[in-house]
Amino acid sequence: MPKCACSELQQERGKFQPVLPSILKKGPAFVKPKLGKATKSVADQATVKKIFPNTYGLPAVSFVKGNNAAVCKKAVRVGVVLSGGQAPGGHNVIGGLLDGLKKANAKNKLFGFLGGPSGIVDNKFVEITPALMKDYRNTGGFDLIQSGRTKIETPEQLAAAKNNLLKNKMDALVVVGGDDSNTNACVIAEYLKQQGVDISVIGVPKTIDGDLKNEHIETSFGFDTATKIYAELVGNIERDMNSARKYWHFVRLMGRSASHITLEVAFKTHPNAVLIGEEVLAKKMTLGQVVNQLVDLIVKRAKAGKNYGIVLVPEGLIEFIPEMKELISALNDALADHEAALAKLSSLAEKKEFILEKLPKKLADLMKSLPAGIASQLMLDRDPHGNVQVSLIETEKLLVEMIKTRLAELKKAGKYTGKFSAITHFFGYEGRCGVPSTFDANYTYALGYNAAVLALNKCTGYLSSVKNLTKKSQDWVCGGVPLTMMMNIERRKGKEKPVIKKALVELKGKPFMHLAKVRAAWATEDLFVFPGPIQFFGPAVVTDITTVTLQLEAGKKIK
């Protein structure tokens, strides 16, 4: 177990008792599941049903008041595993799960598999006792049992997982993860059913990226805290910029597959420009067009005497630009096809020259137009599979370099007389393990407690669902959503696979529509907002409010 000297805040915040939704308050003995109609997957129903014959079409579950002491009689053993990247509140999922189980029956036991799903395959776990849990309540991080990225997919892995769960006499397994990890939870649930093994598998929706949501899951946990931390930093930078008035700041924010984080941070801070990957893709913008759009803004502000500003950039921007996605894909192929020949060339310049000849002219020209540093990153930084590591590309620096070049041209042509001095930032790891906000502390505790109730009721193949999140936590609505219901078939690494559909920023959705309405004013009028750090004590207006995204989706009006 990791040791740590508790900070003062950790000690004080440890005393916070999350507020449960009313329906769960008296404990699992007073909650009964109510089954809805049979469900179907969001798309590709026939294929998904074929892959998940035993877990497809399950009814949605909602919880209602009622005597359910029966499910509390027998003592049960439950395993929990944290899967994928960290998100604030993971420890409170475990705390809620533990408290729900213990409330049902003091003899119930909770076990944490260590280091992610590989802990199930390797049978590494620890019992989560109330004493062990104590120092981790309302804390950030996954360090209680750590996390990992292993997927349990091969026949050998599945068999090992089954054997270990049986050997340890587990009655249920709770998988805390994002879309991929919850898809995997469903694979395990289906496998166990097929094998006639009576062990429930329940998922919990986690990811700071905010891209695991749908009509039944209003948000994934961690998104609220992470965006508040990034917004604190962006707000501080805005205030610095607005005081010094001599720099343009380019801030890249985590979130590769979707731009929800960038959008939410923009709502909280009102930057001068914000790039949304999904919009760039929908408009089929070229890199040059993205750059020119920013250059236009810089020139416009310079004319108003404002040689400063702030731009938010989503981490995944590059892949949303069609021509860049094409280039990366072509580079991946060319680098793999000519590995031997490339190895014989000693300098990067020679390698680049060699590869340029192998690319279609359009892409070679694009590659040539990139700043040298970025072109090198595209050539050199490759993952163990030989692919370009998109997450390492410093898009904010790429944009700055290309903007500088364009501004120099405009200056030469007498069309720009301002000054452009840029500072770049990237925020990602800073937000994944922060102390969970009151919203996330309550939400994760409820998700965990709710997962305990689902497990006790023998539900399997469900995602723990807590809804009505813009209301007070007492009024949240609890239940379970069949995992298959959220699935469709996607092509991954050349194979058709059933996966939980990723929620991208919808251009017709309320959040983006709001941005479209307000961003012109942000661009020129300097309407910066400085949110400051997350508060855990004090007036409810500073401690309890959740994301603007959730509020807009719930139909609230935002200034």
Add this chain to the structure above:
Amino acid sequence: MPKCACSELQQERGKFQPVLPSILKKGPAFVKPKLGKATKSVADQATVKKIFPNTYGLPAVSFVKGNNAAVCKKAVRVGVVLSGGQAPGGHNVIGGLLDGLKKANAKNKLFGFLGGPSGIVDNKFVEITPALMKDYRNTGGFDLIQSGRTKIETPEQLAAAKNNLLKNKMDALVVVGGDDSNTNACVIAEYLKQQGVDISVIGVPKTIDGDLKNEHIETSFGFDTATKIYAELVGNIERDMNSARKYWHFVRLMGRSASHITLEVAFKTHPNAVLIGEEVLAKKMTLGQVVNQLVDLIVKRAKAGKNYGIVLVPEGLIEFIPEMKELISALNDALADHEAALAKLSSLAEKKEFILEKLPKKLADLMKSLPAGIASQLMLDRDPHGNVQVSLIETEKLLVEMIKTRLAELKKAGKYTGKFSAITHFFGYEGRCGVPSTFDANYTYALGYNAAVLALNKCTGYLSSVKNLTKKSQDWVCGGVPLTMMMNIERRKGKEKPVIKKALVELKGKPFMHLAKVRAAWATEDLFVFPGPIQFFGPAVVTDITTVTLQLEAGKKIK
């Protein structure tokens, strides 16, 4: 004036009323200055006295209770200017100053010069009314009147400043700044005295770097808040690292001339390694030795199965390494001497080759040993004076590249079998404009109020001094320290200049001695502390505690 939509926190925190030291509580009419003995400068007394004949040797001022209604009778006009980099609490200095003046006489007026000292020369200012002040109380940033880096030094600048101060019928000028700005405040005070102009000049000690302190100034404002913000981020990264257990994080922290910030953040977070520039200099370490020291730790932790860790690096490290300082200086000279010849060469490789021949062999070898990216930064990133821009050098990336090379050698030799995957961060701008902590909100308000009292009592050439800072703010001790008292003569840009002596990390001082005692345990035992975000409400233990550095200097024991 900048517009902004106030955040919820800004609105709530705006209501906070800073707690004044008891001595100031009843207002300037009830405080009398008590003069101490004549003072002398910390060094070079004869030279400093010669340069400041009218402001040298002034007695230290302390405040005692007593009837002083006389100084409140006549209405006065006071100017305030923010100088240099932003620091949290600047607005509260202005708020304290305004309240102190208005308490003395409702007709007193405060004016803010805009955009730093150039606002005095250009006569640009705004009246700071209570209504204008309202939205800025307890906020971060300098955006109320902005800041700038102009020094008022030439005869023309000094004359323009004098004329504008006279034209606007100013009775006093308050300069909020770091060591250089306060040196400049003394230059202005001396000039006005020499010219027979009866306008007081008072300084206020500002800098997040923490390097403006001495026996009379326990700390500069902003250091507390900035280090708390950086510590929040470093703590979050530690928790992420301790959850994922697969990365080494290298965090560079602002603070070029001194390593106080890095030291304080280390005290708050217990990283595995922390580099202190002053120690590197004292031990005359080479870059290779710095790298090897970290490599030893990485190898040691890998043997214990820990392929993760965190290292804090002060921004100014490079200049503390004697051979690197020599290289940068030689490069500055060589690049200047051969500017024309270099301009004719087209590629960076050619330029580098050319310059290497001009360097002494030892330095050329050092340059060759640097990673390509860093060598390019040294060649390309130059300030308007043609000097290498040390603050742009990504020291954390330099270290990572050199560590990788060394680890590869060790791996080849069979002496290392671990994995090394590194992530780098730089935090600076994120902390300069944060919402001031309760300590900084109180401290800056007291410094401003105290400056008003000094001004009303016609003190000139003094720094506003508030001491006893580890006690409750009611018990703080107020007064004024002659600016010349803190001066010595230093060589700046080839000239002997009187300057306020910069406070470096003292290797025999209590803070560093404490680090020396505890760091071995931090290196291997993973004693990480996760401080979390600054809290403005809630238990005093999370809102009111100031820096570990101040506590250690005051003789407190720290775990």
